[in-house]
Amino acid sequence: MRHLLDTRTLTRDEAILILDIAEDMSATQQREVKKLPTLRGKTIVNLFYEDSTRTRISFEAASKRLSADVINFSAKGSSVSKGESLKDTAQTLQAIGADGVVIRHPASGAPAMLASSGWIDAGVLNAGDGTHEHPTQALLDAFTMRRRLFGENSRGRDLDGISVVIVGDIMHSRVARSNLWLLKVLGANVSFVAPETLLPYGTREWPVTIYHSLDTAIREANPDVIMLLRIQTERMHAAFFPNEREYARNWGLNDVRVAGLQDRTIIMHPGPMNRGLEISAGAADSERSTVLEQVANGVSVRMAALYLLLSGERGESA
Amino acid sequence: MTASPDLLIRNVRLAADLTERGADHQSVTPVDLRIVDGRIVERGTALEAREGERVIEADGLVAMTGLVDLHTHLREPGGEQSETVLTGTRAAAAGGFTSVFAMANTMPVADTAGVVEQVKTLGDAAGYATVRPIGAVTEDLAGERLSEIGAMAQSRAEVRVFSDDGKCVHDPQLMRRALEYVKTFGGVIAQHAQDPRLTEGAQMNEGALSSELGLKGWPAVAEESIIARDVLLAEHVGARLHICHLSTAGSVEVIRWAKARGVEVTAEVTPHHLILTEELVRSYDARYKVNPPLRRDEDVRALRQAVADGIIDIVATDHAPHPVEAKECEWDAAAFGMVGLESALPIALLTLIQEGHASWAELETLLSQKPAEIGLLEGHPASLAAGETADLVLIDPTGSSEFNLGSLKGMSVNSPYLGMELPGRVAYTIRHGYVTLDDGELVAPEVVAQAAARAIATATATAGSAQ
Numbered sequence: 001m002r003h004l005l006d007t008r009t010l011t012r013d014e015a016i017l018i019l020d021i022a023e024d025m026s027a028t029q030q031r032e033v034k035k036l037p038t039l040r041g042k043t044i045v046n047l048f049y050e051d052s053t054r055t056r057i058s059f060e061a062a063s064k065r066l067s068a069d070v071i072n073f074s075a076k077g078s079s080v081s082k083g084e085s086l087k088d089t090a091q092t093l094q095a096i097g098a099d100g101v102v103i104r105h106p107a108s109g110a111p112a113m114l115a116s117s118g119w120i121d122a123g124v125l126n127a128g129d130g131t132h133e134h135p136t137q138a139l140l141d142a143f144t145m146r147r148r149l150f151g152e153n154s155r156g157r158d159l160d161g162i163s164v165v166i167v168g169d170i171m172h173s174r175v176a177r178s179n180l181w182l183l184k185v186l187g188a189n190v191s192f193v194a195p196e197t198l199l200p201y202g203t204r205e206w207p208v209t210i211y212h213s214l215d216t217a218i219r220e221a222n223p224d225v226i227m228l229l230r231i232q233t234e235r236m237h238a239a240f241f242p243n244e245r246e247y248a249r250n251w252g253l254n255d256v257r258v259a260g261l262q263d264r265t266i267i268m269h270p271g272p273m274n275r276g277l278e279i280s281a282g283a284a285d286s287e288r289s290t291v292l293e294q295v296a297n298g299v300s301v302r303m304a305a306l307y308l309l310l311s312g313e314r315g316e317s318a
Numbered sequence: 319m320t321a322s323p324d325l326l327i328r329n330v331r332l333a334a335d336l337t338e339r340g341a342d343h344q345s346v347t348p349v350d351l352r353i354v355d356g357r358i359v360e361r362g363t364a365l366e367a368r369e370g371e372r373v374i375e376a377d378g379l380v381a382m383t384g385l386v387d388l389h390t391h392l393r394e395p396g397g398e399q400s401e402t403v404l405t406g407t408r409a410a411a412a413g414g415f416t417s418v419f420a421m422a423n424t425m426p427v428a429d430t431a432g433v434v435e436q437v438k439t440l441g442d443a444a445g446y447a448t449v450r451p452i453g454a455v456t457e458d459l460a461g462e463r464l465s466e467i468g469a470m471a472q473s474r475a476e477v478r479v480f481s482d483d484g485k486c487v488h489d490p491q492l493m494r495r496a497l498e499y500v501k502t503f504g505g506v507i508a509q510h511a512q513d514p515r516l517t518e519g520a521q522m523n524e525g526a527l528s529s530e531l532g533l534k535g536w537p538a539v540a541e542e543s544i545i546a547r548d549v550l551l552a553e554h555v556g557a558r559l560h561i562c563h564l565s566t567a568g569s570v571e572v573i574r575w576a577k578a579r580g581v582e583v584t585a586e587v588t589p590h591h592l593i594l595t596e597e598l599v600r601s602y603d604a605r606y607k608v609n610p611p612l613r614r615d616e617d618v619r620a621l622r623q624a625v626a627d628g629i630i631d632i633v634a635t636d637h638a639p640h641p642v643e644a645k646e647c648e649w650d651a652a653a654f655g656m657v658g659l660e661s662a663l664p665i666a667l668l669t670l671i672q673e674g675h676a677s678w679a680e681l682e683t684l685l686s687q688k689p690a691e692i693g694l695l696e697g698h699p700a701s702l703a704a705g706e707t708a709d710l711v712l713i714d715p716t717g718s719s720e721f722n723l724g725s726l727k728g729m730s731v732n733s734p735y736l737g738m739e740l741p742g743r744v745a746y747t748i749r750h751g752y753v754t755l756d757d758g759e760l761v762a763p764e765v766v767a768q769a770a771a772r773a774i775a776t777a778t779a780t781a782g783s784a785q
Contacts (some may be wrong), residue, residue: 024372085647107648108521108532109602116601117646130650132532174532200529201537 001309003115003124006133007182007272012158015185019143022297024137029065029300036303039068042310044100045093048127049075052104054271055127055137058295059102067312071098090119098122100310108132110133123309131172137270138178140301142186144226144290147297148266160187161223167193167214167251168229168278169240171200175270176229182206191218193251214251218260226261227268228253228278248277255282265267266290281283325353325751326367330376330712336678343380343678343715351381353781356751356777357771361704376712379678379745382682383699384416384637386660387507387649388479388586388689389562389634392418392449393435396425401729403437404763406659408447409637411754413469413746414711418512418637419693420445422454423484424486429454429465429644431473437473444763446754448709450693453477455507459485460572464492478694481508483562486544488514493548494640497557499581506558506692509548512610516540521650523596523611532647536611538566541677545569549576549583560692563636565610574629586634587621589658594618594734604645604652605734608638625684626675632689632766633670635662640728644697657733662723664740667715672741684732712746719743727760729759733775750777754779 001014010018029038038137044063046056056072063070075089093101101169103111114123120246127135145153145162164183170192183190184207191209203210211217218226218300231247241247248254253267258280265289267279275281284291329348336346352360352371367373391607392406393684401409403420420437422428428437441449447488453470457463469476480500487493487509505551505750517540522528526536545561549572552559564570564585573585590608595615598606606612622629638655645652665711666685668673670676690698747755752769754761 014519085643087643088458105648107650110648113602113648116603130532131534171529177530177532201524201535202529203525207528 022301025303026300039066042068042099049105057299134174138182140298158186162188164225165223322372327351330381332384333678333682379712386417386689390418391452392420403539404444405729410661411446416709433470434475443738446764481525486512511544513540542568543681553581584631594671609654667742708751714743
């Protein structure tokens with residue numbers, strides 16, 4: 001792969017390849033010495049225009065376990081408004097010989113723009129851009145689902161026929177978008193549940209079933225997976241919904257709803273969680289919850305992505 | 319004072335004679351035009367060249383009255399790193415334009431007689447095109463108090479078009495007052511229809527694609543609701559209203575309805591809204607970032623049909639130059655707008671003439687006659703008949719060529735058409751009887767400036783002797 005910018009353009013084979021390599025990476029993480037020599041001599045820059053400790057340390061761990069040299073560049077505050085442009089920063093990274101750039105940016109499309117600009121030869125990995133995509137989050141979510149569903153037999157499998165219900169602020173969520181495209185290419189059935197104000201305009205043209213009621217979604221979609229999205233409390237003041245209580249009542253995964261789930265249903269959350277708002281403490285801490293597995297799997301998936309981007313000679317084609 | 323060199327244009331086909339859509343331009347009889355002292359003095363066939371007269375052999379070319387752009391951003395004063403009056407009018411001449419209306423969103427804003435007179439004077443001195451400044455409707459484009467509309471109308475710049483373009487006059491009471499007040503001075507309000515609340519942070523057309531790309535959506539209704547409100551206000555107070563850059567099928571329907579009611583409303587469409595769609599935004603290439611945004615296929619089809627039906631009155635470029643750094647950046651941070659003067663005619667040929675939505679005569683109306691009429695552009699030739707001002711453009715409608723950096727004659731290069739094969743060619747632009755674009759090449763600034771000075775002196779002398 002030349003770059004990893006989104007999941008929308010990933011093919012089924014590419015997605016499964018990444019997930020299978022992540023299985024290999026995961027196996028190495030069970031060893032006492034977790035470090036591989038694979039990317040020795042490569043330089044990876046974590047270029048973060050937005051705060052995200054969880055994602056940054058996950059990428060940092062993945063890079064270091066592949067023996068790459070890591071430079072953490074917190075570019076927040078050095079964007080256009082403060083002076084230095086993305087172009088200038090990219091050219092600086094080119095000058096210091098970066099092989100890979102992991103970029104988190106508040107502007108949708110910034111990684112795609114960087115990848116196509118000609119300013120830099122490095123492989124570009126999107127670590128979340130605006131409200132566009134967060135491909136490694138979706139890949140680690142798919143990896144986690146596959147592991148839970150198929151266990152040791154995960155390798156080579158897709159998610160054909162699996163029902164995934166994603167609940168919450170779909171409108172502002174790059175995670176929801178990346179998950180939708182990836183899960184569809186892997187054969188899953190995806191549903192979104194949210195008040196109309198938190199559904200992106202035109203969502204009904206997407207390959208997804210829309211529900212306004214979480215109870216109806218649980219009943220009709222019979223989910224294998226329920227994925228909660230974090231509600232940012234400032235949304236309440238922007239009139240997307242009246243208040244926390246009303247949101248939690250209608251769209252929160254509370255203990256009553258958890259009790260009504262099929263035994264096989266797992267509960268996912270990309271974190272950080274608002275306990276008592278979109279997810280109850282009981283749901284978050286139950287055995288169904290995969291929250292900590294997601295974090296652990298994130299490192300393996302990111303190792304796989306970095307390996308595919310940066311090992312060997314970097315070519316033009318996938 | 320020496321008069322301008324006389325010109326004889328031989329064997330040119332007149333766009334005005336090509337009234338049938340789809341007609342081959344060769345199907346009408348060519349004519350010769352003789353130009354003396356800035357005017358067409360003779361139209362006939364087999365005219366003999368006189369001594370000292372320059373002859374342009376125009377067989378195969380089509381002549382139209384000089385193009386008029388009712389919507390140009392020249393950026394000067396204040397935005398000279400993007401464009402100046404000189405460079406912008408060079409771009410205009412290269413595109414076949416002999417007159418441009420310069421939008422008011424400069425720094426300082428063109429909201430006083432001083433600024434509009436400055437812009438006009440710079441245009442007169444450059445000489446590539448007649449520059450008619452547009453005055454701001456509200457002070458500093460702030461949308462709070464009317465600007466000195468009367469002072470601008472009565473100034474040497476003779477402002478007749480008023481617009482806060484780039485911003486919408488969104489306060490309904492202020493819009494009503496503006497419509498009423500400009501009536502006093504024979505003016506027209508050119509509205510940038512964009513509800514500011516519905517488009518806060520908006521980055522592209524709202525739809526499934528904006529949601530997919532994670533760019534904040536710009537709903538069609540934000541344009542359509544303002545147009546609907548304003549045509550009703552214009553009807554209520556009996557004023558003239560012009561709507562800038564229509565971009566949606568719904569806006570077309572509102573204008574269609576308003577015209578059927580007899581509201582005195584005119585509407586413009588940009589060349590880019592006649593050809594480009596939101597799909598291009600997938601690239602996150604900020605050259606496609608424009609206000610209003612590129613819309614869907616069905617909007618493009620509706621806009622073309624509206625031109626064919628006469629619902630849209632004019633094509634206007636919204637030429638919006640920006641320096642490279644304003645476009646080579648993240649989509650959210652990039653400036654809105656694209657340059658359009660040099661590409662307007664090829665895009666019109668591609669979307670309107672070749673698609674059978676307009677005849678050559680109708681194209682002359684869309685790009686020359688009607689914008690001049692809306693902007694009350696005095697002295698603009700009504701036709702290429704003897705006695706008219708010699709503002710004209712000669713176009714080679716055949717063939718195609720790559721539109722590239724060399725095609726751009728202004729200061730900025732934010733064109734979406736770079737690398738595209740575009741039809742036709744603007745061969746000659748003639749303003750007030752002197753050539754500004756000569757066989758596709760711009761005439762040197764000092765030559766044009768001298769010719770312009772002579773033309774002004776001749777016009778002044780003629781006016782003096784007539785008194």
